[in-house]
Amino acid sequence: MLEELPLVLDRDAADPLSVQVADGLREAATSGVLRADDRLPSSRALAQQLGVSRTVVAAAYDQLHAEGWLIGKPGSGTYLTTAPAATPARPAPVAGPGEAAELLDLFPGAPCIEALDQSAWRRAWRAAADYSAVARKDRAGEPEYRDAVVEHLLRHRGLQAGGDTMVLSTAGTSSAVSEFANAALRPGDVVAMEDPGYQRAMGAFLAAGISVHPAPCDADGLRVDLIPDGVQAVYCTPAHQFPLGARMPAGRRVELVEFARRTGIPIIEDDYDGELRYDTAPLPLLAAMAPDVVIHLGTTSKILSPALGVGWLVAAPAVVNSVLIYRERTGSGPSPAGQHVFTELARHGDLARHLRRLRRTLPPRRELLVSALRRRGLEVLGDDAGSHVVVPLPSAAAEDRAVAEGRAHGVALDGLARHHLAAQDDPYPRMPFSPNRSHLPPALGRHTFGIILGYAALPMADLSTAVPIAADCLARVAAAAHAGT
Structure with missing residues (x-):
């Protein structure tokens, strides 16, 4: 020593x-x-x-x-240990032909693996191996897992699942969207979805034969008054809108619930980053406000690791039963292994400790990134929550240039353009860029350009390297764009 x-x-x-x-x-x-x-x-x-x-x-x-x-x-x-206990994999799609794949990963949507207590992680996997093998798995999910989810949602999200709702294990959010689309909707039905929004959810709807129509967002999330007519469901991320980072305020949530009850159209609440609030307590879930018309989706892939491959769906019995019938018909359903690991993490208090650790670990990472961006005069969008922020840019050309600049300097950057729902036949007039959040246009929709910066995936040492590189690239691109060069 x-x-x-x-x-x-x-x-x-x-x-x-x-x-x-x-x-x-x-x-x-x-x-x-x-x-x-x-x-x-x-x-x-x-x-x-x-x-x-x-x-x-x-x-x-x-x-x-x-x-x-x-x-x-x-x-x-x-x-x-000298180095962090685990290094997350870098996303394969970021490197172009002939380029090195080892780019510093600032893509959004990845968990902070570095915050995991590796001893607790290994202990949970060892304990999961003690569960007896089964000849037939429970289509609804392992009972112990569903009990652990009920406790997790009550303690950490204020949702009292059960009673008028049922809890179903899933293989994650995208899988849950796919199952709901196949079980409760029909080919040709239409779903309204935030624009820009979560592309994998859109892909799950489209694969089931469901049409997806864009619903624009503003600084408070989904615009309820701009939900298209003739839809059979509405998908949204109210806790931390992906990718713009807005938190849907209480008034907008009430408006959305009233819309659902008035029209009979169900709301699919994807609780993206819902556990990761740092400034204030989270607002009540839509599912807590209106369990009769809200289908609540959660996942372990953002708070723990996608290695578990599990999540949950909370909904009225009619919705849950339709998904169970679909599973019985197709033989689908999540693997018990990840459910057992989650159960063991929750049983011994390791899950609660991990969430507390995440809430301590991520704010300094966010501050590191936001401070670097603002020192260079860049605007930063997104609530003090979750694991990503957005830097708006004035044009698609500037966005493309920023992505290329980042890649040339060894940093993987994600542009907003690929998260737009429709590239053609835009039903909304294009709105100008506004560098000041307080003067954002009333409906952003697919009319903003910029870069989404995730700060969870990289080990802290790599993040400290990547942040100034990314900030410098964005500052150069923004300055050139505003100068007209």
Whole structure:
């Protein structure tokens, strides 16, 4: 164990002391002063060495634990891992022909694997292996898993599932959309969907023979008054609109529920990033407000890992029964393995601890990104929530140039254009770019251009490298676009 660590604290600096301690330990690890499996001093001993409270050191250790730099060994102490415990895969589609695939991944929609407690993760998988093999799986999902989902939704999302609704296990959000479309809708039916919106959900509808009509968004999410006529369902992401990042306020939620009850049209509530709020408590779920007309979808792929391949659907019995009939007819349904792992994580409190860790880990990542963008004079859209933000750009050409600039400098950037529902036959007049959020046009729809920046997928060390590169690329493109060059 190193008795004296080369850490220097500046008590006059703007950064909190705990952040300085964490930064100093990362620097010691990356520079080779600390090596893999080095034992660190106890929080009490390091606090005495630095002349700070033990709380300061404990907060720094907690952050580094969450990032994967440290690991605790019961009865032995805290040790350095040198690198984060797991490195997420980079998305394959971002590299063009002849380019290196190892781009720094700033795409949205990925979980923060670095925040996972690897010991708890392995323990849950080992415990899942103790479940007995079955000859026939329960089409509704494993009973223990559904019980764990009910508890999770009550504790973390304020939704009391059961009673007038039923809980169904799914293979994730896109799979749930596909099952609902095939079970409850008919080929040729029409679904209204936020524009821009989640392309995989749109793909699931289209694959089932369902037409998708765009419903524009503004700074508060889906515009209820612009939902097209003649639709059989409405799909939305009210907790954190994907990809624009808006939170649907209470008044808009009431308006949407009233629309559903007045027309008899069900609302599909995709709770994208619903657990990841940092500034305020989450607003009531649509499903909590109107369980009779809302189909609630959730997934583990954004809060834990897509490796589990499970999610949930909460809806009225008629909807759930139609999906069960579809599963019986097709032999489909989620694998029990991921359900067992989730159950074990929830049973031992590891899921709740992980969500608390995520809420500590992601805000500094967001602040790192947002500060870098704003220092360069860039506008940033998106609530203080979730795992991505949006930088608007004035044109499609600027967006394409930003994506190319990022790729040329080793960073994978995602443009808004591919998230628009329709490239042709636009029913809405194109609206001008507005650099100020307070002056956003009343209906954004598919009329904005920009870059979506995810800050969860990369290990913190790589994110610290990628952020200034991306910010510089976007600043150059925005300046050139506004100068007309």
